Amino acid sequence: MEPSLSxxxxxxxxxxxxxxxxxxxxxxxxxxxxxYRSGAGxxxxxxxxxxxxxxxxxxxxxxxxxxxxxxxxxxxxxxxxNFAKMIENNQDVPIIVSLVGSIPEDFxxxxxxxxxxxxxxxxxxxxxxxxxxxxxxxxxDPELVKKIVTTVKNSTSIPVIAKVGLGTTNYLNTVEIAxxxxxxxxxxxxxxxxxxxxxxxxxxxxxxxxGGLSGTPIKPIALRCVYEIASKYDIPIIGCGGISTxxxxxxxxxxxxxxxxxxxAIGDNWINVFDDINKGVLQYMKQKNYSxxxxxxxxxxxx
Amino acid sequence: MRWWDLQRNSNHTTIVTIEKVIDETPTVRTxxxxxxxxxxVLPGQFAMVWIPGIxxxxxxxxxxxxxxxxxxxxxxxxxxxxxLFNIKVGEKIGIRGPYGNAFDIKQGKxxxxxxxxxxxxxxxxxxxxxxxDDVTVLIGAKSKDEVFFEDLAxxxxxxxxxxxxxxxxxxxxxxxxxxxxxxxxxxxxxxxxGVYTCGPEKMMYKTVQSAHSRGIFVxxxxxxxxxxxxxxxxxxxxxEDLACKDGTIFDGNHLSKNNEFGHSHRNKAGILEDY
Numbered sequence: 001m002e003p004s005l006s007x008x009x010x011x012x013x014x015x016x017x018x019x020x021x022x023x024x025x026x027x028x029x030x031x032x033x034x035x036y037r038s039g040a041g042x043x044x045x046x047x048x049x050x051x052x053x054x055x056x057x058x059x060x061x062x063x064x065x066x067x068x069x070x071x072x073x074x075x076x077x078x079x080x081x082n083f084a085k086m087i088e089n090n091q092d093v094p095i096i097v098s099l100v101g102s103i104p105e106d107f108x109x110x111x112x113x114x115x116x117x118x119x120x121x122x123x124x125x126x127x128x129x130x131x132x133x134x135x136x137x138x139x140x141d142p143e144l145v146k147k148i149v150t151t152v153k154n155s156t157s158i159p160v161i162a163k164v165g166l167g168t169t170n171y172l173n174t175v176e177i178a179x180x181x182x183x184x185x186x187x188x189x190x191x192x193x194x195x196x197x198x199x200x201x202x203x204x205x206x207x208x209x210x211g212g213l214s215g216t217p218i219k220p221i222a223l224r225c226v227y228e229i230a231s232k233y234d235i236p237i238i239g240c241g242g243i244s245t246x247x248x249x250x251x252x253x254x255x256x257x258x259x260x261x262x263x264x265a266i267g268d269n270w271i272n273v274f275d276d277i278n279k280g281v282l283q284y285m286k287q288k289n290y291s292x293x294x295x296x297x298x299x300x301x302x303x
Numbered sequence: 304m305r306w307w308d309l310q311r312n313s314n315h316t317t318i319v320t321i322e323k324v325i326d327e328t329p330t331v332r333t334x335x336x337x338x339x340x341x342x343x344v345l346p347g348q349f350a351m352v353w354i355p356g357i358x359x360x361x362x363x364x365x366x367x368x369x370x371x372x373x374x375x376x377x378x379x380x381x382x383x384x385x386x387l388f389n390i391k392v393g394e395k396i397g398i399r400g401p402y403g404n405a406f407d408i409k410q411g412k413x414x415x416x417x418x419x420x421x422x423x424x425x426x427x428x429x430x431x432x433x434x435x436d437d438v439t440v441l442i443g444a445k446s447k448d449e450v451f452f453e454d455l456a457x458x459x460x461x462x463x464x465x466x467x468x469x470x471x472x473x474x475x476x477x478x479x480x481x482x483x484x485x486x487x488x489x490x491x492x493x494x495x496x497g498v499y500t501c502g503p504e505k506m507m508y509k510t511v512q513s514a515h516s517r518g519i520f521v522x523x524x525x526x527x528x529x530x531x532x533x534x535x536x537x538x539x540x541x542x543e544d545l546a547c548k549d550g551t552i553f554d555g556n557h558l559s560k561n562n563e564f565g566h567s568h569r570n571k572a573g574i575l576e577d578y
Contacts, residue, residue, distance in 0.1 A: 024535055027573035030543035046537070052572035058359030058383070059351075061531035062399060063314035073536060078573040086575075200318035201355045201395055267314070267535040270548060 003285035005278055007041070007293040009258045010184045010236040011159050012121050014094060016041035017293055018249065018277045021240050021263035022098040022123060022163065023047065023071075027078065029086055032093045039274035042094035044261065045083065047125040049100050049134075050110060052079035057207045061267075062196075068218065068242070069264045070196050072130040072211030075100055080110035087117050094120040096161070100134045103144075104151035111155050119158055124148065126174060127165025127190035129212045136167040136193070142177050149181035161238065165190030166221070175229055185236040187261065188225045192218050215264035218242045223255050230256020230298050244268060246280020253293060254300040311340065314533060316353055316397035321390050322372070327451035331420065332388050333365060333376040334396075341373035341398065345405030346428035347501075347524050347552045350375075351532040353397030354390065358383035361529040361547070363423040363501070364401060366430055376423050402532045403551045406522055409497030410436055416486055416510050418443040418502025422452045424524055428499060429459040437464040439489065443482030443506060447475040483509035495519050504578055508565030515555030523558060524551045527568055538569065 005016040019042040025031055026046040035043050055076025064070050077083065080099070087095060097119050101107050111122065126145060128135025138144050145162075152160050162178040164171050164186060175186055191212025196205045204210075222241025229237055239257030243249055244265035252260050265273045281293075290296055311317060323335040341350060344364045352375060353359045360383050365374035379388035390396060406424070408431050415438065417425040422442060432438055438460055444450045449471075456467045469477030470485055478485060483506055490498070490513050498514040500507045501524040514521035527539035527546040534548035542561045544550065558564045567575045 025537035025540070025545070027537050027569065028540045028542070031537060031540050031545070034543040046573070052574055054571035055530075057357075058530055059316070059353055059397075060359075061533075061535055062316055062351075063312060065312065065315050069535070071531075071535075073530060076530075076538075076572055082574055198316065198318065198355070198397065201397075203355055205316065205353070205397075207358070263535070267531070267533045270534060 001291050003282055003291050005282060005293065007258050009238060012185065014041035014259060016274075016278050017253075017259040017281070018274050019096070019238070019259060019261050020044055021261035022125065023073065024263045024266055029090055032090070032095060035271060035274070036093045038271045039278045041259065042096050042120055044096040044123055045098050046077045047075050047098040047100035047128065048077050048080040048083050048110060049075065050080060050106055052082060053077055059205055059207060062205065063267070064196060064213065066217070068213055068215030069267055070194060070206065070211050070213055071191065072206045072208035074208060075128060075131050075134070080113045084113040084117055090118045096121045096123050098123045098125050098163070100125040100128065102133045102138065104147045107148055107152050108155045111152065121159040121161055121184070122152065122156065123161040123163050123187060124152065125163050127163050127167070129165060129167070129191055129193035130208055130210050136165055139164060139171075139174050140167040140169045142169075142173055145174055145177045146181050149178050149183050153182040159184040161185040161187050163187040163190060163240070166192055171225065172228065172232065175233060175235075179233055179235050183235070185238060186229060187238040187240050188229055189218070189222045189241045192221065214242065215268070216242045216244060219248060223251055226252055226257050227255040227300070231301055244273065246277045246284065249277050249281055250284055250296070253296040254298070256298040256301060258293065258297050313400055316399050318395050318397050320395050321392055324390075324392055327376065328449050330449070331376060331378045331451055333374045334387070334390055335367050335372055335374045336396070337372050338398065339371050341401065342367065342371050344373070344401040346408070346431055347405045347424045348401040348403050349532070349551065350398045350400035350402065351529070352387065354383065354386040355395065355397065357386035360384065360387065361532055363420070363524070364427070365423045366427050376420050378420050400532065402547055406499055406552055407554070408432065409520055411496035412437045412494065414439045414441065414486070414489060414495045414498045416441045416443070416482060416498065416500040416502070416506070418482060418506050419449070421500075421502030421524070424501050425499065426452055426455060426459065429456060432463065434462050439465065440467045441482055441485055441489075442467065442469050443502065444469070445472045447471060450476055482506060483513070486510045487513045490514055490517055490519060497521070500524070504565055504568070511555045511558050515559055521555035522552050525553060525564070526551070528571060538573065540569065
């Protein structure tokens with residue numbers, strides 16, 4: 001039997017397991033359609049806030065000598081309301097709307113904006129490492145996470161994912177609180193707080209000084225987190241962090257992820273990376289005689 | 304070129320020192336630096352230029368008369384471009400790239416239409432034309448004060464059959480009127496094998512329309528807000544195209560199907576705004 005790339009992340013059903021990670025390319029419905037045609041199983045939008053945000057001045061993104069990418073874009077986005085209008089004609093693309101906010105009411109308000117949109121899921125950004133009062137600062141506060149997830153779950157019937165990252169508290173506590181508060185899935189991980197200094201001018205390169213490291217250098221860290229979450233909790237997981245090849249994708253499935261997200265790989269290999277990974281995964285499944293992704297998920301946990 | 308230059312990671316910032324500053328007009332300057340990779344980029348390619356402590360900007364790479372050197376020609380406009388404009392000899396800037404595609408240069412009768420610093424890729428294009436090509440360069444400016452690169456264009460074309468036409472909106476120099484009216488007249492009068500344009504989007508839009516509607520091959524180099532320059536951030540999307548990765552050069556056939564070209568662009572927050 002021909003293997004299938006379909007995967008389910010709890011109640012979320014996708015035709016292929018490789019999705020666009022939040023923050024990447026996500027501001028135009030035309031681009032979403034193009035990515036979907038290129039083989040993305042879903043696209044996650046840029047993290048949306050209540051008001052439009054311009055983000056930090058450049059430099060905001062550059063590659064790091066030795067591998068990986070550094071960014072402090074500063075969550076620039078058109079605001080939830082403008083964005084909802086932009087995607088209201090979406091028919092085909094599984095869109096996962098990423099949201100960022102400081103208090104439960106922020107999220108509740110933004111979710112209402114999407115009432116008339118075809119949205120597959122919401123992803124709560126509890127892990128952006130370079131903007132004050134949101135992201136990791138929220139994710140590191142267990143009480144706040146509990147309130148936000150509970151409020152969000154009460155305001156929508158659409159599945160809700162929490163994106164966690166490595167902050168100052170144990171991220172597994174954030175995962176556990178999110179699960180206890182009713183979250184439907186976990187995305188792990190976000191970029192890792194980092195910086196770069198130019199030796200010639202002797203100043204930090206990012207205008208914000210600190211940013212997030214992404215790309216291949218963080219893949220083993222992300223994999224470890226997925227494995228830890230999968231070993232400890234019974235929750236659907238989306239793997240994110242430095243995935244750039246089909247072998248990487250398989251590693252994440254074996255560690256316990258039902259789907260993966262791609263970001264930096266697009267900077268390295270452009271959008272063909274979705275198709276390349278899909279083909280590689282299919283080939284592997286044929287060789288190993290799997291008919292569904294689900295058969296592989298978490299297999300490495302038994303060792 | 305030194306071999307290690309070719310091994311440079313183009314996505315990582317390289318620091319260069321400004322060696323010469325040329326005043327082109329009261330508001331436009333050309334900053335010259337040594338860099339063997341930037342010296343040899345193809346017409347239309349750009350670099351991300353870091354002005355330490357201020358900002359980073361996408362800039363088309365200007366030619367230099369000296370080998371191994373390149374330049375950026377900047378008009379002071381916002382905070383970032385003014386920061387670059389004020390860079391002095393001996394000061395350092397960071398560059399990454401080159402990024403983007405290049406003009407597909409046809410042979411025969413060519414028309415180049417540039418406005419403001421949009422002339423930069425046009426000048427580099429002139430260094431790639433064949434001596435048998437008949438080249439018309441159309442330079443649009445608001446007034447006489449703002450005309451630059453006229454002598455350079457004539458000099459680069461000294462071995463070609465050529466014509467450099469200046470038009471100013473106020474008629475203080477060259478022909479009076481909009482450059483796009485002259486484009487319309489030129490493409491109406493004679494056949495061109497290729498039309499190339501870079502400058503204000505309305506100017507490019509009309510130029511593309513004039514040429515494309517007559518079946519003439521035309522390319523425009525689009526300018527959009529850019530953060531990464533490498534297809535990650537999405538800031539520069541024009542419909543389904545990314546200016547940095549799919550462009551910045553697009554041909555008339557493609558542009559005629561793009562609903563945003565000539566009409567709207569995205570601001571820093573990603574909100575679509577009309578031109």
